[in-house]
Amino acid sequence: MPGLDPSANIAIPELPDEITGLGEIALNLWWTWNADGKNLFRLVNPYLWKESGNNPIKLLQSLSKKEIERLTANETFMNEYRYVHALFTRYMEDRTVYSEEEPLPIAYFCAEYGLHHSVPIYSGGLGFLAGDILKESSDMGLPMVGIGFMYPQGYVRQVIGSDGWQNGANETINKDTAPIERVLDKEGNHMTIRVPFIDPPVYTSVWKINVGKVKLYLLDTDIEQNDPWDREISYRLYTPDMNQRLRQQIVLGIGGYRVLEELGIRYSILHLNEGHPAFALFERVRAFIENEGMKLEDAIERVKESSVFTTHTPLQTATDVYNFDMMSHYFEEYWKRLGMDKERFMQFGINPDDPAGGFNMTVFGLKMCRYRNAVSKKHRDVTRKIWKNVFDHDGPKSAPIDHVTNGVHLLTWLGDELVDELDRILGENWLNMQELPDIWLRIDELDDETIWNLHYTYKVRMVNFIRERVRRKWADEGIDPLVAMAEGVMLDPDVLTIGFARRMTEYKRPDLILHDLQRVERIVNNYARPVQIIFAGKAHPADTPGKQILQRIFKAAQDPRFRGRIAFVEDYGENVAKYLVRGCDVWLNNPLIPMEACGTSGMKAAINGTLHCSTLDGWWPEGYTGKNGWAFGGEISDDEADARALYDTIERKIVPLFYTLDERNLPAGWIDMMRESMKSVSSAFSGRRMMKEYLAKFYMPISKRCRSG
Incomplete structure (x- = not known):
């Protein structure tokens, strides 16, 4: 080496x-x-x-x-x-067995990657999915390379004021203490490339992160060669300024493609995770025309036949759309270079449901990629319906959009002690068979005491972690006692603990469980069978309604009548998530149906034996067996009815099961459900199952087509 x-x-x-x-x-x-x-x-x-x-x-x-x-x-x-x-x-x-035939090299483009808290270049589920895909590809030996952004200012570090309002503090990445490397050019200097078609010129430096066997290359415009406005292109994720966001996506897609060219990295399959990097499709057309002498139509067809587009959006309004004047400003010379006129170029991004709306990046990805997937079965049905008019087919079922339900990288999210137990009962080779349901039947050999002691260890560890964060904040800032209570200093590891941790935004309904505070008071303060609720999550800096929901939660956590049994954990990220998914007893999810495309945090909890309680949206309709967690609410979301159904589920099913102990002083019925959760979720929602589906549905068919002609 x-x-x-x-x-x-x-x-x-x-x-x-x-x-x-x-x-x-x-x-x-x-x-x-x-x-x-x-x-x-x-x-x-x-x-x-x-x-x-x-x-x-x-x-x-x-x-x-x-x-x-x-x-x-x-x-x-x-x-x-x-x-x-x-x-x-x-x-x-090692070259781990992943297929009988090797797929061709894959370039994976994504706007964010959740890998480790030392590299804060992520905001949520999309990034952690991308990170898990790189890790699983490494484990499988897939020939993959990643492209993304450095984001030198990282994502906003969440700071909650005593009034419960989220204040943002940009946390600059310290490149000298992060696991990143400079990519060097042939002269030994830090590689810098010029991004074409932006005037005045924009330059980006290139960094590398080693994710096992997979290389992730990150672009960074915060360099001296750029003007101040241009340096800010890669400052932070998802800037609200649409002109700057368009420039960001030009750098990611076109600049990212140029980086691979400059490095001499040849790939045959282009996989776009959402629409943010979709301009790489046009750049690939240009490369086929200029480097291989293809005609325009042949180049377009070649790109379509070798590209995969993964969409995570359940609403047309959730996509990036740029007005035509803005697009013309940056791409007029580009479409001429491709041999197109303006009308033909713009047609790739026009949504037939809103033709005057502008250039739609999701529509562009759907039109320019022959292989398209949603991220759960339910999301596939929703996606086919909302984008049916993009395709020349009748009816939502005929819209050519497949699905690959998301999965999680098991070794990243499983507790280490649980992995040791799995090594013991499943055999040391279980990771190479993790997607096979039958190997997980041996979970039945884990006795009740082992399962419960492991879970209780994680629960105590979680509570101590939260308390220590509060202690440090009190020592550094001298916080108000009500703030300390709100942030979890009074949490008790012996109390039934419900966790809700995800992005704070309206459609996820973070405060649904607080809909009726009188009933919440009755539930959490039950003398014999108390309940505590832990919240965590960030609102996007521009999402005022999300911040208002967060503030309501924090104020409830400060309310003395709940006796410290509601807590909000500040600055939710990868490290906090690992404590919560392992340490909570119940993982709560209650989005407005059908707004949850998939949702992976519940998978991360379930593989650790934390029981999932959710409306039937996202991945849960595929995962719920009736024995591995709970489902509540109707097919159409209604806050009043759903809150009432949630309270009934907690009081009539969850609480009695948790607090019913056998002669060993163990909740045997609860432990049985934990076993069922681990058995049913670990295989079906593993990263290995996900990547094997990408291989079978997309990567291998593309590889065979490329090899045959």
């Missing part, structure tokens, strides 16, 4: 030859889903590992040269280092 290039990796301090591989592991996110990798860095210094926020680069930078040298004399550490480095080396060299 090649050593580190010091000019590309200035973040890693100089390491002795005996442990030089420690830097390679620190700069590859493989360790984030490998328990042995995490334990290796913990052995370096347990206290500094915790203080670094589990960031191995920060950890190594905090050690003196002598402390680093002492590691080589520590026999326990060196034995573990050699073992983990051998695991890492073997992993990077």
Whole structure:
């Protein structure tokens, strides 16, 4: 395995030859889903590992040269280092079985990636899906490369005021402590490319993140070559300024394509995760025309036949649409270069339901990709209906949109101790068979005590994590006692805990459970069978209604009548999510039907034995068996009726089951449902099942077509 290039990796301090591989592991996110990798860095210094926020680069930078040298004399550490480095080396060299025939290389474009909290370039579910796809592709040995944005200002760090209002604080990425590397050009300088068709010129530098065997390249316009306005293109996710957002998407799609060209990375399959990077389709047409001498129509057809478009939107109004004048300003020379006129160019993005509305990025992706998918069965039906007029077919069922229901990368979201138990009962090769339902039948061999003790351990860990965050905030800022109560200082691990953690926006109805506060008071303060509710999630900086919902939740958490049994955990992200999905007893989801395209947080909870309680939207109609969680509400959402159904479910089903103990003082009925949850969800909603479906439905058919002609 090649050593580190010091000019590309200035973040890693100089390491002795005996442990030089420690830097390679620190700069590859493989360790984030490998328990042995995490334990290796913990052995370096347990206290500094915790203080670094589990960031191995920060950890190594905090050690003196002598402390680093002492590691080589520590026999326990060196034995573990050699073992983990051998695991890492073997992993990077292995070609795991994923198909009888190798698919052609895949370029995966997405506006955000949720990988680890040391790289805050994500806002929510879309990013974590993209991150899990890269991780699973690495595990399977798929020939994939990712393209995205650096976002040097990261996403907004959530700060809740004492009045419950969300205040934003941009958290700048510290590139010297993040697991990122400079991509170097042939002269050894940090690679910078000019993005075509933006005047005055815009330049982007290129960074790389190692996600196991998969390389993720990130674009960053915050460089000296650019004017201040242009430097801001990649500052943050989803800017509300539509002109700047269009420029951002030009950089992502066209600039991202040019990066791959500059690096000499050839790929045959283009996979777009949502419409944000869709301009890569036009750039691919240009490349076929100019590099391979194709005619325009042949190039368009070639792009269509080798491109995949994944849509996550359940509403036409949720798509990016740019007015025609704005498009003309940036693309007039571009369509001439492609051999098109304005009308033909614009036609690719015109929505037949709103032809004067502008250039629609989702319509563009649907028209220019032969392979299209929604992210759950229900979302497929919704998507076919809302986009049926884009296609020359009659009726929603004939709209050529397939589905691949999302899945989650198991090793990222399962608790390490639970993984150890799975290794024991399923066999060490279970990860390579994770999508097979029958192997999960052995979950029945996990006895009640083991399951409950594991869950209680995660629950205590979650409560301690939340309390420690409040303690630190109190020590640093001297917060009001009501704020401390609202942020979870009075949580009790012995109380039935319901968690609601996701983006704070109206259609997700975060405050539905607070619809009738008198009934909530009765539920949470039941003397013999109390309940506590934990909320977490960010509102988009421009989403005022979402901020107002969040404020109502926070004020309820401050209300003394609930006795500290409602809490809001500030600054929800990947790290907080892992504590919550493992530590809560119930995972609540109640979107307006059919607004949830899929939703993966409930999957992450369910594979850990946290029971899902949801309206029948997104993935839950596929996942719900009647024995692995609860469903409530009707086919048409109604706040009053749904809240009443939720309260009835909690009081009549959830609470009695949780608090009914057997002679061993264990909730045997609850534990049975936990087993059923793990058995039914882990295989059907694993990242492996998801990626094998992408292979079968899209990647392999494209590969066979390309190879045959």
